[in-house]
Amino acid sequence: MLQLRDCRGALTVRYVTEAMEGHPVDLKLELIMLPVSDVDRAKAFYEAAGFRLDVDKAVSEEWRAVHFTPPGSEGSIMFGTGITSAAPGSAQGLYLVVSDIEEARAELVGRGIEVSEVFHDAGGLMYHGHDGGDIVHRAAGQARIAGPQPARADYGSFATFSDPDGNGWVLQEVKKRAPGR
Structure with missing residues (x-):
């Protein structure tokens, strides 16, 4: 929503979206899930590669998420326990x-x-x-x-x-x- 005032100060409300103007809505790739067999081994590898550790959170023995971002990237990777059913190494x-x-x-x-x-x-x-x-x-x-x-x-x-x-x-x-x- 865009609010504008005319020369008399009256408020005019306009709804403007890029999609309405013929521009596509941004769809930014944010996260890729990596299937791994050993979370700690994968964590050590990506730390050694220079990726930034953003999150390492375990809620239980069955669920843990480790989130890394490559240097200079806006997109990230995540791996862990209980977060994907894909075969380890299949990405x-x-x-x-x-x-x-x-x-x-x-x-x-x-x-x-x-x-x-x-x-x-x-x-x-x-x-x-x-x-x-x-x-x-x-x-x-x-x-x-x-x-x-x-x-x-x-x-x-x-x-x-x-x-x-x-x-x-x-x-x-x-x-x-x-x-x-």
Whole structure:
């Protein structure tokens, strides 16, 4: 609701929403649930990786929630006991966008995290070319070429790592985000 006063001071009430003006309502991804088998082991891993611990709350032996946020991220992860029925390690393709793939990899390795070498994809894994081509996603290991994308094109260089249960993360280098992102 927007309240305005006209030149005589009379109050006018207007209801304005972005949706009414043709703009979509924001839908911001806030939280991803990660299935893990050992909550304390997962907590130690994400602390070592430099994620910020936001909450560790146990209500009972059957329910515990641990909430972490990656550095610089607005979205978070949560895992625990009694919060998901998914199989441990079944979360895959969790992307962390970084401005410098080699620096991000080195930081994680320095923290004791096992990270793949930097690679790019022969066909442009998750790279939306300037020619308007389709976005392509390949399964792990398919058509990987060692080293960053030769032109260091945004969305073109990657490194991967997994938590102790096998939940799979992808570092993706993006210096300038695509329009509207």
